[in-house]
Structure formats: structure tokens, C-alpha cells
Amino acid sequence: MTYDTGPSAAFRADADAGTGILAVDSGGSGLRVALGSAGRGALGRRSSPVPVRTGARGIDPAHLMEQLVPLVRELAAETGAPPPTTAVVGAAGLAGLGDALRAELPSALAREFGVRTTALAADAVTAYAGALGAHPGTVVAAGTGLIAVGTDLTAWRRADGWGHLLGDCGGGAWIGRAGLEAALRAHDGRPGGSAALLARAEERFGPMAGLPGQLYPRTDRPAVLASFAPSVAGCAQDDPVAAGILHTAARHIAESAAAVCPSEGEPRIALTGGLFALGDPLLVPLEDELARRLPHALRTPAEGDPLDGAVRIAVDLATGAAGLPHEETLLSVVSSV
Structure with a gap:
């Protein structure tokens, strides 16, 4: 060109x-x-x-x-x-x-x-x-993946953002994969399975025996996994396995935020990205985790x-x-x- x-x-x-x-x-x-x-x-x-x-x-x-x-x-x-x-x-x-x-x-x-x-x-x-x-603090950017960045205005720190195979813990692909694992456990009759998530997975992907063939050859695997995250959130109110997945995701997100948040002063914390549209099933445990791990930081809505x-x-x-x-x-x- x-x-x-x-x-x-x-x-x-x-x-x-x-x-x-x-x-x-x-x-x-x-x-x-x-x-x-x-x-x-x-x-x-x-x-x-x-x-x-x-x-x-x-x-x-x-x-x-x-x-x-x-x-x-x-x-x-x-x-x-x-x-x-x-x-x-x-x-x-x-x-x-x-x-x-x-x-x-x-x-x-x-x-x-x-x-x-x-x-x-x-x-x-x-x-x-x-x-x-230009304020000290940390931002968690989460959608299909997840990364946390923080600064005291002299240097940057980052946590996670390593992709769906090595990290992005608590992100959309991570939640979707954990939900599908719970569905497959129920399909097999193994402990830790969720009948509710199995039903949602079969609605979305068809018979579970065909799921690997649908998923593994695709180049957009992270997006496909993340597409199941809303189903996990939709089951969380009545299904303890789905609720547990989102509580674990909240812990991972808060851990990444804490790893990069300045320890001095009054830093701010903001969340941005499509993952947080999952709403209360994720946000309620996340707010608890952030308050526990970062009591000195001020939670603030993302301005833009x-x-x-x-x-x-x-x-x-x-x-x-x-x-x-x-x-x-x-x-x-x-x-x-």
C-alpha cells in the first residue's frame, strides 16, 4: 500500500x-x-x-x-x-x-x-x-479475556492478560470454560457437575459428545467459550455450582487488581469491559472481594x-x-x- x-x-x-x-x-x-x-x-x-x-x-x-x-x-x-x-x-x-x-x-x-x-x-x-x-489506581479491563493495570503515576504494573490458555483468570472465556466443564461433569456423572449448566450447554451446543469437535478446531475458541458465560450467570441464583464459578472468578479478578494497585495513598479502582454486564451474580461477590483485599482503595465508576x-x-x-x-x-x- x-x-x-x-x-x-x-x-x-x-x-x-x-x-x-x-x-x-x-x-x-x-x-x-x-x-x-x-x-x-x-x-x-x-x-x-x-x-x-x-x-x-x-x-x-x-x-x-x-x-x-x-x-x-x-x-x-x-x-x-x-x-x-x-x-x-x-x-x-x-x-x-x-x-x-x-x-x-x-x-x-x-x-x-x-x-x-x-x-x-x-x-x-x-x-x-x-x-x-491521570489518577493513581488500578483498572480491570475484562471481556473475553482479563487484564489489570495499575500505576502510581511513576510506573506501570500489570497482572494477567496472558490469554485463555495461560491466564485471563476470571474473564469471560474462563467463566465459560468452567461452566462447560461443570456441564461435562454432569454429563459423565462425575462429582462437581451441574445439571442446570448441562441443560444450558445442550441448548447452546447440542449433544455434549460433539462439543470437543465444535470447539477445538476453531480459531475463535476464546470467544466461543466466553459466549457461555451469560448462561453461567443465568443459572447462578438457583445453582450452587454456577454461583461457585462466579465467586471464584470474583476472587481471581480481585487478586489481579490487588497485585497492581498502589499500596500508598488513596488509589482508585474501576472496572471496565463487557464482562461486568453479567451483573449481580458476578458484581456482588466481586465487590466483597475488592473491599476485603483493597480496603484503602476507592471504588469508582469508569468515566469512559x-x-x-x-x-x-x-x-x-x-x-x-x-x-x-x-x-x-x-x-x-x-x-x-
Whole structure:
């Protein structure tokens, strides 16, 4: 793919309208983009449902730009936002799959849009910024997987986020897998089984003898496992096995939060992500676990999502405000001038 040799015409006009910012959230559900100014924040948003590809070089910067360019041009025409001189890209998998992005994306953004400062952030960091801003504390980001990040504003700490085979304990795939295990135990007549979960699993997947064949060959196994988590929550009120799974998940989540939460001062704790839509069957035991393990920390609702976090980081960079700590694999800043 080739890029234009200079900023698009939509950005060359009105160059004195203010300090422009570009914020991007790239994850498993696609790409979301916000365009705005340092003084006014996001002026408009667009999204694409197509996730950015990964390959042998990790996250593909050319595919990201292929989707990003038309979205940003549409926003520029719609909002009249000033040309973006600062960009923040939050990406799932950045820590382990971000080498090509770090090497190529800042220069691509400079050529296409005239961006002079680019920050590349792990999606857990943009989730933190969206939930808490530049305040000490910890954020648990949970959906299919689970990761906890914390900072005292001098350094980052992370816990879990190791994927469904090695970790993500308490996340959606973990809960769904535990529920299906309990269903299979009931199917076999082994201790620890749940007839209620067996019935739900058969409704969802058909006869249990065919479950391995449905699950193991799939490349989206974590999402398939996580799709059963709502069934576990739906059984929890009347089924002690399902309730026990969610209590154990709550303990795992609280352990990860405690591992990264600053021990001094009055840190904040926020929860973000689709997992917490499971509601009281998970949240009630989780609140108990957090209160027991982190009595000095203040539970607070998440103020925003990862795209909001990317906007916040971009505003801080553009205005020179003190913000979150920089670290090569989690939040790095590159100047193109």
C-alpha cells in the first residue's frame, strides 16, 4: 500500500483553527476513531467493524492505515476539525505484537495527516485513561479475556492478560470454560457437575459428545467459550455450582487488581469491559472481594471507555499536561519532527 506524500487537502485548510488531535482504538471488534482539538476534545467519531490484521510481523500498520484514512477524512469533512498534530493509537496486543506499528505507524501518520507526535498505547492503558484519567489506581479491563493495570503515576504494573490458555483468570472465556466443564461433569456423572449448566450447554451446543469437535478446531475458541458465560450467570441464583464459578472468578479478578494497585495513598479502582454486564451474580461477590483485599482503595465508576482514554492522552500530549507514565511496551511517544 502507498500513502500520499503530504497531508490531505481536508487538513491543509484552516490550519490555525487549533491544535488537532486524532485518537484510535483498535481491538478485536474493529477500529474506532475520534478527531478533535486539544481545547474541545473529540468533535466526531467513526468506526469500522473490521479488526486490524495480525501476521508474522504482528499488528499490520498498512491494514490499520487502510481503514483509518477514509474514517479520518470523513470526520474532517464532517467536523471541520483542525489538522491533527498529535495522534494516540491504542491497540490490543501492542505489548507483544507491536513492533511493526512502532517502526512504521508514526511516519505513516506524519505523511498522511501531518501528525508530529504519535503515542502508541496498549489497549489496557487507554482503558485506564478512559476510566480514571491521570489518577493513581488500578483498572480491570475484562471481556473475553482479563487484564489489570495499575500505576502510581511513576510506573506501570500489570497482572494477567496472558490469554485463555495461560491466564485471563476470571474473564469471560474462563467463566465459560468452567461452566462447560461443570456441564461435562454432569454429563459423565462425575462429582462437581451441574445439571442446570448441562441443560444450558445442550441448548447452546447440542449433544455434549460433539462439543470437543465444535470447539477445538476453531480459531475463535476464546470467544466461543466466553459466549457461555451469560448462561453461567443465568443459572447462578438457583445453582450452587454456577454461583461457585462466579465467586471464584470474583476472587481471581480481585487478586489481579490487588497485585497492581498502589499500596500508598488513596488509589482508585474501576472496572471496565463487557464482562461486568453479567451483573449481580458476578458484581456482588466481586465487590466483597475488592473491599476485603483493597480496603484503602476507592471504588469508582469508569468515566469512559478506551477511545475516551485515547482522547485524554492526546489532549495531555498536545497541551503538555502531566499525564500517565511512558513505558516502551505500554505507552511510548514518538516525535516525527
